[in-house]
Amino acid sequence: MVFRRSLTRPVAIVFMTGLFSLCAQAEIVKRVLPDGRVEYSNVPSKDRSKGGDTIYKYRNKLGVLSFSDRKPGGNLNFEVMRFDCYACRALPGVNWQTTPLNLKSFRDDTQALARITGVDEALIRAVIHAESAFNAQAISSKGATGLMQLMPATAAELGVENRLDPTENIAGGSRYLEQLLALYEGDERMATAAYNAGPGAVSRYAGIPPYTETQNYVSRVQILRKRYALALD
Numbered sequence: 001m002v003f004r005r006s007l008t009r010p011v012a013i014v015f016m017t018g019l020f021s022l023c024a025q026a027e028i029v030k031r032v033l034p035d036g037r038v039e040y041s042n043v044p045s046k047d048r049s050k051g052g053d054t055i056y057k058y059r060n061k062l063g064v065l066s067f068s069d070r071k072p073g074g075n076l077n078f079e080v081m082r083f084d085c086y087a088c089r090a091l092p093g094v095n096w097q098t099t100p101l102n103l104k105s106f107r108d109d110t111q112a113l114a115r116i117t118g119v120d121e122a123l124i125r126a127v128i129h130a131e132s133a134f135n136a137q138a139i140s141s142k143g144a145t146g147l148m149q150l151m152p153a154t155a156a157e158l159g160v161e162n163r164l165d166p167t168e169n170i171a172g173g174s175r176y177l178e179q180l181l182a183l184y185e186g187d188e189r190m191a192t193a194a195y196n197a198g199p200g201a202v203s204r205y206a207g208i209p210p211y212t213e214t215q216n217y218v219s220r221v222q223i224l225r226k227r228y229a230l231a232l233d
Contacts, residue, residue, distance in 0.1 A: 096223040101125075101231050102134045106147065109167050113174035119181065122232060123188060124174050126224035127195065130217060131173075136166045148173025192221045 058078035072078050102125070110128070114121035131149040132138035139145050143152065146169035155163050160172035177191060183199065184190035193208040194201075196217040201209040208218055 096220050097227075101224075101227055102129060103228075103231055105134045106136075106166050106170060109170045110174075113170055117174045117178040119174055119177045120225075120229070122228035123177065123221075123225050124170070125228045125232070126221050127173065127177065127192065128170070129224050129228075130220045136164065136169070145169075148176075150176075188225070189218050189222065193218050 058072045058076050060072075060076070061074070106128070110121050110124045113119070114124060128134055128147045131144075132147050134147065136147050138147070138149065140149060144150060145155075145163040147166055148169050150158070150160060150163050150169060150172050152163075154176065155161075155172055158172035158175050160168045162168050163172075177195065180191035180194050180199070181188070184194070184202075189208060190202060193214055197209045197211060197214040201211075201214070208215060
């Protein structure tokens with residue numbers, strides 16, 4: 001699948017002060033490879049063998065900035081972007097339309113945070129399911145931790161002291177969702193894209209970034225959110 005975005009269209013973005021500091025999980029590292037190509041990755045070099053989505057960034061023959069999950073041919077210059085995904089590694093090949101929902105674990109916490117933040121409980125549980133499959137001990141190769149996969153800087157900004165504590169983790173992740181929903185005027189697809197890839201990436205592409213992992217993540221959360229909305233009391 002190839003994603004293209006013309007650079008000729010002006011884009012205006014309104015930023016929420018301080019929000020972008022929450023997105024340590026979307027930190028991208030630039031590396032110059034021995035052959036001179038440039039790689040952007042949020043996977044530390046020692047973890048590159050663990051995989052993740054690979055996106056090729058290049059300009060096609062018409063000069064249009066393009067993204068593809070297939071290596072471009074025709075001797076085009078390209079840059080490589082790789083993205084790590086805990087849930088993708090942990091749950092390969094899951095059918096999100098039929099996978100069993102978790103309606104009981106941490107229910108008191110998700111109900112309470114839904115009341116406090118105004119975020120729909122179905123969305124909170126969908127994000128937990130997509131991020132960690134309700135594994136409170138989940139830790140990604142990048143260091144995102146707990147039920148809602150909070151990075152250290154994100155947790156600190158949100159007042160979370162122990163990311164492995166389910167109540168603290170859900171509180172932090174739910175407050176972050178609340179802020180993202182406010183930023184994107186209630187648009188859950190944009191908010192969850194930013195939760196995965198960072199608001200900076202969403203603003204850069206004026207929408208959901210053309211990263212396979214992020215697009216799959218947004219779709220996964222939407223499927224789960226609708227199913228939880230129907231299944232919760």
